[in-house]
Amino acid sequence: MEAFYTGLAEILEIEPAQVTAELDLADHNWDSLAVVSTIALCDECFNVMLDGQALTNCKTVADIEKLIAAKRAA
Secondary structure (H helix, E strand, O other): OHHHHHHHHHHHOOOHHHOOOOOEHHHOOOOHHHHHHHHHHHHHHHOOOOOHHHHHOOOEHHHHHHHHHHHHHO
16 A cells, blocks of 8 residues: 555645555545546556546545555456
């Protein structure tokens, strides 16, 4: 998960220490480019391909983690 948090910090242009499950994505650079970059990051870190619309609807990092877990369980 550390590589994912580090990558997400880079995408959101924040310090890695700021990335927690409770991080509110809307308070940062959560736009279409961030969503596409996060799809690629999830593929790289977890070998899962997330749906862009589902990812767009995420409000927190925990929401992204739930999508990843659901995709891995499928």
